[in-house]
Amino acid sequence: MSDTIIHLNKKRPLNLRWLLKMAWRDSRRNRGRLALFISSIVLGIAALVAINSFSDNLRTDIDKQAKSLIGADLVVASNKEIEPKMQQLLDSLALTGDRSDEVRFVSMVFFQASQGTRLVQVRALEQGGFPYYGAIETEPQSASKAFREEGRKALVDHTLLLQYNTKPGDSIKVGNSTFEIAGALHRIPGQTAMTATIAPAVYIPRHYLEETGLLQKGSRINYYHYYKLPETTDADKLVKKLEPRFEEAGFGFDTVNSRKEGTGKAYEDLASFLALVGFVALLLGCVGVASAVHVYIREKLATIGVLRCLGVSGKQAFLIYLFQVMAMGLIGSVVGAILGSLIQLYLPELFRTFLPVEVTVAVSWLAILEGIAIGLVVAVLFALLPLLTIRNVSPLITLRAGVEHLTSQKDKVRWAVYVLILAFIFVFAYFQLNTWLRALAFTGGVIVAFLVLALLARAMMWFVKRFFPVSWGYVWRQSLANLYRPNNQTLLLTVSIGLGTALISTLFLMQRLLLSEVAIAGSENQPNLVLFDIQNAQKEEVARVTQDAGLPLLQYVPVVTMRLEEMNGLRAADVREDTTLGIPDWAYTREYRVTYRDSLISSEKEVEGTWQGTVTNPTAPVPISLEDRYAERLKVELGDTLVFNVQGALVTTVVNHLREVEWNRVQSNFLVVFPKGVLEEAPQFHVLMTRTDSTAQSAAFQQNLVKRFPNVSAIDLDLILQTLDDILGKISFVIRFMALFSIITGILVLIGSINISKFQRVQESVLLRTLGASRKQILSINAFEYLLLGALAAGTGVILSVAASWALAVFSFEVNFVPDFLPLLPVFIGITALTVFIGMLNSRGILNRPPLEVLRREA
Amino acid sequence: MSIILDIKDLQKTYNSGGHPLTVLQGINFSLQAGDTCAIVGPSGSGKTTLLGLCAGLDRASSGSVILNGVKLDNLSEDERAQVRNQYVGFIFQNFQLIPTLTAIENVMVPLELRGERNVHRQAMELLERVGLAERHDHYPTQLSGGEQQRVSLARAFSNKPAILFADEPTGNLDEETGQRVEKLLFDLNRETGTTLVLVTHDLELAEKTDRIIRIKGGTVVSDQFTSSVGNVQR
Structure with missing residues (x-):
C-alpha cells in the first residue's frame, strides 16, 4: 500500500x-x-x-x-497706558470701522443696601457699539443699554447681587462715586460663568471713571479696545501684519479665529x-x-x-x-x-x-x-x-x-x-x-x-499556597484554598476592582491635594487678608487704621512695577528673531512687580551668590536677587546684566543672588528683589498682610477701609478659598461623573465575574452541604474569600492611586506631594464591603436550593 | 476486499512528570472494509488510546496508521480533521452531542461540513431510521440517554463513513436501552457496509463483532475471530 x-x-x-x-x-x-x-x-x-x-x-x-465669543472682530489689550505712537495706530484701525474702549482693574466696591464690601473687577465701558456681535444679557433686559446711556448707572454680576442682598435700583459705591444699579448682568460676550465666579464684574460707563479716583499711578489697569472692522477686512491678516508692532508694545490681541481656536x-x-x-x-x-x-x-x-x-x-x-x-x-x-x-x-x-x-x-x-x-x-x-x-x-x-x-x-x-x-x-x-x-x-x-x-494577585496565590496556614480552622482554610483553586477568579477580580479603586482614589486625592495647596491660607497665624494698592501717602495711615482695628501688621512691603528692557544686551526683538536662544517672549512683555528690602524673608532660601541688602555704590549696576527657577527659564546666571524700565527710567542691574521661594506660603513673594537704596523714590504702592479672626471682623474692617481709602483693595483669602473650593468642586463633579462609568463598569465586571464562577461555587457548596456543612459555614467561607479579594484589590488600588497622584502632583501640577491618607480609608472599606456584598448576594441563590435539585440541574 | 485500517508497530509514549510513560507498544493489525471488530481490555490497558490513534484523534509516538489509504502519521491536526470528516464516524460513551444544537442540527453538522445539498432531508431520514423524527427539534438536554445515543448514531452514519469508531457505546445506558442501541448500531452497520471498531468492557457486546482484539498493559495479548477457533495473530 x-x-x-x-x-x-x-x-x-x-x-x-x-x-x-x-x-x-x-x-x-x-x-x-x-x-x-x-x-x-x-x-x-x-x-x-x-x-x-x-x-x-x-x-x-x-x-x-x-463672533459672540469676543463680541468684536478684533480685541487689543494692554496693561500699561498707551504711548502716543501706538495710540495713533489704534485710532487708525478704527477709521473704517468702529471701536469701543474698556478699562479694567480690580477694586473694592461698597453695597449700600447691605453695607457689604467686596473686591470685584471694575470694567469701565465706553459708550460705543460693543458688543458688535451677541448681546449683553441683563435683568431687566433694558439695563444693557440703560447703564451706558442714562447717567450714573452700573451693571452688576447677578451672583454679587444675590450675595449682597441687593437689587436693581439700589446703589453701589465704586471708589469715590456712587452708581445706581441698572440691572443684573447674566452674560456678556467673552465671559463664561466660570470667569464670573473667579472675578465677578461691575460695569460702569467709561466717562465716570476719572471721578472714581481709582486711576492712580502704579495701579494695575488693563486697557481693552474692541474693534468692528469692515466686512472686507480680514482681521487675521491685519493682525499678522501688525503683530511685530503689537508685540513690541506688549499688546495682547484676539480675533474671532484665535479665540475660536483657543476656546475650542x-x-x-x-x-x-x-x-x-x-x-x-x-x-x-x-x-x-x-x-x-x-x-x-x-x-x-x-x-x-x-x-x-x-x-x-x-x-x-x-x-x-x-x-x-x-x-x-x-x-x-x-x-x-x-x-x-x-x-x-x-x-x-x-x-x-x-x-x-x-x-x-x-x-x-x-x-x-x-x-x-x-x-x-x-x-x-x-x-x-x-x-x-x-x-x-x-x-x-x-x-x-x-x-x-x-x-x-x-x-x-x-x-x-x-x-x-x-x-x-x-x-x-x-x-x-x-x-x-x-x-x-x-x-x-x-x-x-x-x-x-x-502580579500581586499571582503573588497572593503563591503566598497562600506556599505558606498555607494548616493550623487554622476549616472555614478559613477553605476560603484561602478557594483563592488558588483551578479556574479561580482571583486575577480578574483583583485587576478589575483594583483598577476601579485606583481611578476613584486618584481623582479624590488630587482634588484634596489641590485644595490643600490653598487651604494653608486658612491655617493659624497665616495672613488671611491682603490689602494692596496702598499709595505712599496712605502708608502710615492704613497701618494705623489696621492696628486700631486690633489686627496685626504681618507683612508690609513696597511694590514697584517695571518691565525688562535688556538681558545681556539682548532686547525683545533680538530674542524673537533668534528662537534658538530659547528665551521666552513673556520675559519682556510681562509686567514685573518688584520689591526692595535688605534681608531675606522666611519663605526664601539662598541658593547661590551673595545677597547684598543695601546699595553701596550708586553708580555701579544694582545687585539684585532672582528666584532660581525664574532665572533658569530666562537662561540667566550669576553676573549677567539685566536692564529694567522702571516706569520710564532705565535701571541697569546685575544678578548677584539666586533664591528658592516657597510659593505656597501666604507671603508676598517676588521673582525679583532689589536691595534698599534704589527704588525708594520710584512710583510704588504697598501691600499689607494681616489676619482677621472672624468673617464679621473682616467685613467690618474692610467696610471702614473702603470708606476711608476707596483706592485700597482687600483680598479676603478665605473668600478665595471658598471660590476655589467651589470651582474645584464643579470640576471634580464632572470628573466624578465620568469616573462613575468606570465604577459601574467595575461593579458590572465584578457581578459578571462572580456569576461566572457561580457554577464552580454551586458544585463546591453542594458538595460541602452534602458532606454536612451548615449554611453559616458556607456563607463564612464565601464571605472570607470575597473579603480577602476585595481588601487586596482595593488596597492595591489605593496604593496605585497614591503613586499616580504623586506623579500628577510632581510632573503635571508641579506642587508638593503631601498625601492625605485618612480619606482613603473609607474608599478602601467601601469597596471591600461592596465586593463582599455583591459576592454574598450572588451566593444566596445557591444556598436556598436543596443540594439534590442543584446537583441534578447542573449535571 | 480492501484494507481500511492498517496499524504497524504502533507506540504511544507520554511524558509523565518528566519521565516517559509508554502506554501502547508493538501494536500491529489491519481491518478489511466491512469488518466489525472489538477492542477489549481492563481499565488502563490502553484501548481508548488505541482508538484515538486509529481514528486520527491523536498522533502516535512511532509506527504508522493508514486509514482508508491515507497515512495519518505526518498529517497536521487540520488535515486529520478533514480525513475524519470524509471517512470516519464516531459514537461516544457520553454521547457527545452539541448541547446548543437541536437533534437534527447535530445530525446535519457532518453533512454541512462536507458541503452537501439537501442536508435537512438526509438528516430527517436518518432520524426517522433511528425513530426520532418526531423529536428532531429537541435539544439534547430534552432527550433521554438512549435517545441521545440514537441521535449520536444518526450523526455517526450521516457522512456515510468508511469506518465507525464506537467508544463504550452502551456504557452509559441501562440494559434494555443499551440492547436497543446495540441492535440499531449493528443494523445500520450492515445496511451501510461500514467497518466498525468498538471499544468496550462488555464481552457480550464484543462477541457480536467478527473479531476481538484483547489488550493488556499496552500490548495486544490476543487477536481472535469470534467465528473461528483459537488465536489468529495478524
Missing part, C-alpha cells in the same frame, strides 16, 4: 456561511450569559460616545457662535481628558470581556472537541466563536452608543459653568460610528486572547475529559495580540492627547497598573 493513496484537498474552503450559521446556533442557549459579557463594555462606549458627541456639538456651536482647544483638552477617563472604563470592561470569554470557552471545550472530531478545522472552530464575540461586541457597542447619545443630553447642563457658548444637543453620527468601531475592535482584541486557545483544542477531549486538551505549542499570534492591544491603547491615547510622550505615559500607566495588580 502506498503512503498516500487518496489526496487530501489541501485548501479546504472555510465555508463562511456555515460558520456564521453555527455561530448563531451555538449562541442560542447562551444568550443570557452573553448579555452579561456585553454589559461590561456598554458603559465604556456610552462614556466615549457621550463625550465625543458633546465635543462635536460644542465644536459646531463654537463655529456658529464664534481648551474644551477639547477637557473633552480629551474625559474621553480618556471613559476609555479606562472601556478597558476595564474589556478585562471583563476577556475573562468572561475565557470562562465561556472553557465551558465550550467539549463542544469544540466534538466539532473537531466531526472534521471542523482549528481555524473554523476559532471563527465560530470569533463571530459570536464580534456580534456581542457589536451589540454592546450599539447599546453603548445609544446610551451615550442619551447621556449627552445631560452634558450641556453639567458643563454649563465652563461653557462660553450655548450648546445645542444633536445626534453626532461621527461619534456614534467611532464609538461602535472602537467598542468592536477593543472587545475583539481582548477576547482574542482566550479565543486563540480554540485553535489548539485537541479532539481527544471527547474521549478523555480530564486529559490535557490543548496541544502545547508556543503561540506567536498571542504575542501579536498583546502588541495590537498596546498599539490600540497607544493610538487612541495619542488621538486624545496629541503628543507621543503623553500617549506613551498613559499607555505605560495602564500597563503598570495592570501588571502590578496581576
Whole structure:
C-alpha cells in the first residue's frame, strides 16, 4: 500500500456561511450569559460616545457662535497706558470701522443696601457699539443699554447681587462715586460663568471713571479696545501684519479665529481628558470581556472537541466563536452608543459653568460610528486572547475529559495580540492627547497598573499556597484554598476592582491635594487678608487704621512695577528673531512687580551668590536677587546684566543672588528683589498682610477701609478659598461623573465575574452541604474569600492611586506631594464591603436550593 | 476486499512528570472494509488510546496508521480533521452531542461540513431510521440517554463513513436501552457496509463483532475471530 493513496484537498474552503450559521446556533442557549459579557463594555462606549458627541456639538456651536465669543472682530489689550505712537495706530484701525474702549482693574466696591464690601473687577465701558456681535444679557433686559446711556448707572454680576442682598435700583459705591444699579448682568460676550465666579464684574460707563479716583499711578489697569472692522477686512491678516508692532508694545490681541481656536482647544483638552477617563472604563470592561470569554470557552471545550472530531478545522472552530464575540461586541457597542447619545443630553447642563457658548444637543453620527468601531475592535482584541486557545483544542477531549486538551505549542499570534492591544491603547491615547510622550505615559500607566495588580494577585496565590496556614480552622482554610483553586477568579477580580479603586482614589486625592495647596491660607497665624494698592501717602495711615482695628501688621512691603528692557544686551526683538536662544517672549512683555528690602524673608532660601541688602555704590549696576527657577527659564546666571524700565527710567542691574521661594506660603513673594537704596523714590504702592479672626471682623474692617481709602483693595483669602473650593468642586463633579462609568463598569465586571464562577461555587457548596456543612459555614467561607479579594484589590488600588497622584502632583501640577491618607480609608472599606456584598448576594441563590435539585440541574 | 485500517508497530509514549510513560507498544493489525471488530481490555490497558490513534484523534509516538489509504502519521491536526470528516464516524460513551444544537442540527453538522445539498432531508431520514423524527427539534438536554445515543448514531452514519469508531457505546445506558442501541448500531452497520471498531468492557457486546482484539498493559495479548477457533495473530 502506498503512503498516500487518496489526496487530501489541501485548501479546504472555510465555508463562511456555515460558520456564521453555527455561530448563531451555538449562541442560542447562551444568550443570557452573553448579555452579561456585553454589559461590561456598554458603559465604556456610552462614556466615549457621550463625550465625543458633546465635543462635536460644542465644536459646531463654537463655529456658529464664534463672533459672540469676543463680541468684536478684533480685541487689543494692554496693561500699561498707551504711548502716543501706538495710540495713533489704534485710532487708525478704527477709521473704517468702529471701536469701543474698556478699562479694567480690580477694586473694592461698597453695597449700600447691605453695607457689604467686596473686591470685584471694575470694567469701565465706553459708550460705543460693543458688543458688535451677541448681546449683553441683563435683568431687566433694558439695563444693557440703560447703564451706558442714562447717567450714573452700573451693571452688576447677578451672583454679587444675590450675595449682597441687593437689587436693581439700589446703589453701589465704586471708589469715590456712587452708581445706581441698572440691572443684573447674566452674560456678556467673552465671559463664561466660570470667569464670573473667579472675578465677578461691575460695569460702569467709561466717562465716570476719572471721578472714581481709582486711576492712580502704579495701579494695575488693563486697557481693552474692541474693534468692528469692515466686512472686507480680514482681521487675521491685519493682525499678522501688525503683530511685530503689537508685540513690541506688549499688546495682547484676539480675533474671532484665535479665540475660536483657543476656546475650542481648551474644551477639547477637557473633552480629551474625559474621553480618556471613559476609555479606562472601556478597558476595564474589556478585562471583563476577556475573562468572561475565557470562562465561556472553557465551558465550550467539549463542544469544540466534538466539532473537531466531526472534521471542523482549528481555524473554523476559532471563527465560530470569533463571530459570536464580534456580534456581542457589536451589540454592546450599539447599546453603548445609544446610551451615550442619551447621556449627552445631560452634558450641556453639567458643563454649563465652563461653557462660553450655548450648546445645542444633536445626534453626532461621527461619534456614534467611532464609538461602535472602537467598542468592536477593543472587545475583539481582548477576547482574542482566550479565543486563540480554540485553535489548539485537541479532539481527544471527547474521549478523555480530564486529559490535557490543548496541544502545547508556543503561540506567536498571542504575542501579536498583546502588541495590537498596546498599539490600540497607544493610538487612541495619542488621538486624545496629541503628543507621543503623553500617549506613551498613559499607555505605560495602564500597563503598570495592570501588571502590578496581576502580579500581586499571582503573588497572593503563591503566598497562600506556599505558606498555607494548616493550623487554622476549616472555614478559613477553605476560603484561602478557594483563592488558588483551578479556574479561580482571583486575577480578574483583583485587576478589575483594583483598577476601579485606583481611578476613584486618584481623582479624590488630587482634588484634596489641590485644595490643600490653598487651604494653608486658612491655617493659624497665616495672613488671611491682603490689602494692596496702598499709595505712599496712605502708608502710615492704613497701618494705623489696621492696628486700631486690633489686627496685626504681618507683612508690609513696597511694590514697584517695571518691565525688562535688556538681558545681556539682548532686547525683545533680538530674542524673537533668534528662537534658538530659547528665551521666552513673556520675559519682556510681562509686567514685573518688584520689591526692595535688605534681608531675606522666611519663605526664601539662598541658593547661590551673595545677597547684598543695601546699595553701596550708586553708580555701579544694582545687585539684585532672582528666584532660581525664574532665572533658569530666562537662561540667566550669576553676573549677567539685566536692564529694567522702571516706569520710564532705565535701571541697569546685575544678578548677584539666586533664591528658592516657597510659593505656597501666604507671603508676598517676588521673582525679583532689589536691595534698599534704589527704588525708594520710584512710583510704588504697598501691600499689607494681616489676619482677621472672624468673617464679621473682616467685613467690618474692610467696610471702614473702603470708606476711608476707596483706592485700597482687600483680598479676603478665605473668600478665595471658598471660590476655589467651589470651582474645584464643579470640576471634580464632572470628573466624578465620568469616573462613575468606570465604577459601574467595575461593579458590572465584578457581578459578571462572580456569576461566572457561580457554577464552580454551586458544585463546591453542594458538595460541602452534602458532606454536612451548615449554611453559616458556607456563607463564612464565601464571605472570607470575597473579603480577602476585595481588601487586596482595593488596597492595591489605593496604593496605585497614591503613586499616580504623586506623579500628577510632581510632573503635571508641579506642587508638593503631601498625601492625605485618612480619606482613603473609607474608599478602601467601601469597596471591600461592596465586593463582599455583591459576592454574598450572588451566593444566596445557591444556598436556598436543596443540594439534590442543584446537583441534578447542573449535571 | 480492501484494507481500511492498517496499524504497524504502533507506540504511544507520554511524558509523565518528566519521565516517559509508554502506554501502547508493538501494536500491529489491519481491518478489511466491512469488518466489525472489538477492542477489549481492563481499565488502563490502553484501548481508548488505541482508538484515538486509529481514528486520527491523536498522533502516535512511532509506527504508522493508514486509514482508508491515507497515512495519518505526518498529517497536521487540520488535515486529520478533514480525513475524519470524509471517512470516519464516531459514537461516544457520553454521547457527545452539541448541547446548543437541536437533534437534527447535530445530525446535519457532518453533512454541512462536507458541503452537501439537501442536508435537512438526509438528516430527517436518518432520524426517522433511528425513530426520532418526531423529536428532531429537541435539544439534547430534552432527550433521554438512549435517545441521545440514537441521535449520536444518526450523526455517526450521516457522512456515510468508511469506518465507525464506537467508544463504550452502551456504557452509559441501562440494559434494555443499551440492547436497543446495540441492535440499531449493528443494523445500520450492515445496511451501510461500514467497518466498525468498538471499544468496550462488555464481552457480550464484543462477541457480536467478527473479531476481538484483547489488550493488556499496552500490548495486544490476543487477536481472535469470534467465528473461528483459537488465536489468529495478524
